[in-house]
Amino acid sequence: MTESFAPGVRVRDLTVVYRTPAGELPALAGVGLTLAPGTITGIVGESGSGKSTLALSLLNAVQPPGRIKAGSVDIDGLGDVVQLGGDELRRARGRQVGYVFQAAQNSLNPLKTVGKQLLDLGRSHDVADLPALVGEARALLGRMGLDGGRVLDSYQHELSGGMRQRVGIMLALVLNAHLVVLDEPTTALDMITQATILRIVKEVHRERGLTTLIVTHDIGVAAEVTDCLAVMYGGRVVEHGPTTAVLGSPRHPYTRGLIRAIPRLSGDIDEARALPGRPPTLGTIPAEGCVFRERCPLRMAVCDTVDPAPAAYGERTVACHAVGQPVAPAVRKEYV
Numbered sequence: 001m002t003e004s005f006a007p008g009v010r011v012r013d014l015t016v017v018y019r020t021p022a023g024e025l026p027a028l029a030g031v032g033l034t035l036a037p038g039t040i041t042g043i044v045g046e047s048g049s050g051k052s053t054l055a056l057s058l059l060n061a062v063q064p065p066g067r068i069k070a071g072s073v074d075i076d077g078l079g080d081v082v083q084l085g086g087d088e089l090r091r092a093r094g095r096q097v098g099y100v101f102q103a104a105q106n107s108l109n110p111l112k113t114v115g116k117q118l119l120d121l122g123r124s125h126d127v128a129d130l131p132a133l134v135g136e137a138r139a140l141l142g143r144m145g146l147d148g149g150r151v152l153d154s155y156q157h158e159l160s161g162g163m164r165q166r167v168g169i170m171l172a173l174v175l176n177a178h179l180v181v182l183d184e185p186t187t188a189l190d191m192i193t194q195a196t197i198l199r200i201v202k203e204v205h206r207e208r209g210l211t212t213l214i215v216t217h218d219i220g221v222a223a224e225v226t227d228c229l230a231v232m233y234g235g236r237v238v239e240h241g242p243t244t245a246v247l248g249s250p251r252h253p254y255t256r257g258l259i260r261a262i263p264r265l266s267g268d269i270d271e272a273r274a275l276p277g278r279p280p281t282l283g284t285i286p287a288e289g290c291v292f293r294e295r296c297p298l299r300m301a302v303c304d305t306v307d308p309a310p311a312a313y314g315e316r317t318v319a320c321h322a323v324g325q326p327v328a329p330a331v332r333k334e335y336v
């Protein structure tokens, strides 16, 4: 059966555009990313870098005015989801790919109890044993610190934002999908509950042998929960590799800047520095050259004209002209 193993995922040359008054502009430009079976991958990056667009593409769920213009998303057991349509996609979503969309706390049906929606979900996927599905839902909600029976009897407006987010996570896991995509699944929760819930997601991931993708803009969260990390900027994956390696010895100047901005990761509160400048928007992403160059301390002439292709360095992939070249050791300003 296709559901009995953790699937690998291969995103290749994925370009997604949104229609704007200025024409179709790319939110993802030739993105490549591999999710190894059984791993938890985090996607981090500033707002607008394309994290949600990439997560939606894994379900071929980019909505107009957006569309997948080119590329493929090959999922073991499913094939290239970009080529799937209609009924095949509907069946895959939920059953083979469990997901929480961003702002999922607003996506429940206000007119039906959570339990009714759970049964609808089960029926639409031909689940034979609905009582077992309800039992599983209660157990998952209980693990996340909620009274499962009460939540299933509730309408959306009777639940807090944090409770709704946990309902969203339950719905992503309850059909036992082996690929799970979670886009900012815990933003409505306080820091401590957020960490607890993500630890539970990690436990379920390990118990069931899943492949999981978690989008977050909190690198601290990603550090705790993920095996691999993809760093996005301006519609590109600029660095990807094992989380300990990416955070312990970041190679892309953007990754370095992100980490330096976080005291608990940089290890020195006095040294934590916000990344200067702002990330680009769809309209301001440069059409040629490196998308990070306006903020990059290592910018060279080639960066203005040639978009750096991702290159492999051991287990790591980095897209930067300065990486792999002999660079003078960084000298701190105060010692110059």
Ligand SMILES: Nc1ncnc2c1ncn2[C@@H]1O[C@H](COP(=O)(O)OP(=O)(O)OP(=O)(O)O)[C@@H](O)[C@H]1O
Pocket: 018, 019, 020, 027, 045, 046, 047, 048, 049, 050, 051, 052, 053, 054, 064, 065, 066, 102, 217, 280, 281, 282
């Ligand atoms: N429906 C849309 N119409 C036009 N542009 C869009 C649409 N959705 C997203 N975009 C643009 O595409 C780019 C990528 O957006 P996306 O939502 O994927 O970013 P993100 O990394 O998830 O950001 P955030 O951290 O804010 O969730 C952004 O520039 C965004 O403005």
Ligand code: SF4
Pocket: 253, 254, 290, 291, 292, 293, 294, 296, 297, 298, 299, 300, 303, 308, 319, 320, 321, 322, 323
């Ligand atoms: S390619 Fe150039 S501008 Fe882009 S991150 Fe590397 S050094 Fe900086």
Ligand SMILES: [Mg+2]
Pocket: 051, 052, 053, 102, 183
């Ligand atoms: Mg997003």
